[in-house]
Amino acid sequence: MAITEKFALITGANSGLGKATAVGLARQGYTVVMVARSQARGEAARRDICAASGSQRVHLLLADLASQQAIRALVQDYTRQYDRLHVLVNNVGNSFMTRQTSPDGIEMSLAVNHLAAFLLTNLLLPTLHASAPARIVNVGTRVNAALDFDDLQVERTPYRGLQVYSRTKLGALHFTFALAQRLAGSSVTVNCVHPGVFRSNLGRNSGDSPLWMELLTRLSRPFLTSPERAAERVLYLATAPELAGISGKYYGDRVELPSPPQTLDAAARQRLWDISAALTGLEA
């Protein structure tokens, strides 16, 4: 192993933004470890990424990130095989049109869009610190909803898939700002990116995408930007030399975005952290 070898771990790396980010990081010389939940989709994407980047240093680990047991096993797998991690991209995301629950009994959107990144990152912090300088990039979105702490798992209110998606993606911002405070003074940084709106398979494998949404997705595809273009935003946060030491920020296309007002509430941020720690069995 070369002394300068750099490692990147990307979740949701077999499709869309994660796959395009994997190509970009592999092209920049990173050893890329992809996380996917399907061996077939993961291996097919791994071959594509090798071909597109010209790198053979692209590896696949399997984990269904809705499952906390699988996330813990993933971290064991990763740390058994690799002792360093320089870039962690928390890209995994999904949308659900009906209420589903994870293997841990948690509402699926909360489990996949927020708790997966929360648990994975916290478990990998020792490896990131040991590899510092290291960067964490959380993939967010433009959020227009606020968290409903009275019904975080949508047990009592009607399930509106897009609203739940937006709320749980707000978690990426709260998590970024809270983690940055905790990491202050270290050489591990964390930032959140809004990747724009782009062509992808979002929601297609959640098993409950209605026909009208499939049609709408198909019709809108020609008007959307490519995942490769969107990945430039992630790659910028992950690698740009001028962002060394920058932490706790929300970025769009290479420019810092104002934090949405919902994320300025420090009490809500702390409350979400405490709930997330309790739901994942971590110490707050």
Ligand SMILES: NC(=O)c1ccc[n+]([C@@H]2O[C@H](COP(=O)([O-])OP(=O)(O)OC[C@H]3O[C@@H](n4cnc5c(N)ncnc54)[C@H](OP(=O)(O)O)[C@@H]3O)[C@@H](O)[C@H]2O)c1
């Ligand atoms: N597309 C947009 O316009 C847009 C806009 C703003 C933000 N985003 C965000 O961008 C990120 C990437 O999404 P995308 O648009 O590129 O969608 P995508 O093409 O569907 O990619 C999502 C990836 O996450 C994986 N995934 C979903 N659930 C998983 C689970 N339980 N365990 C492990 N992997 C799982 C998917 O694997 P499978 O192939 O197995 O499903 C896929 O590899 C998400 O965080 C999304 O919220 C997207």
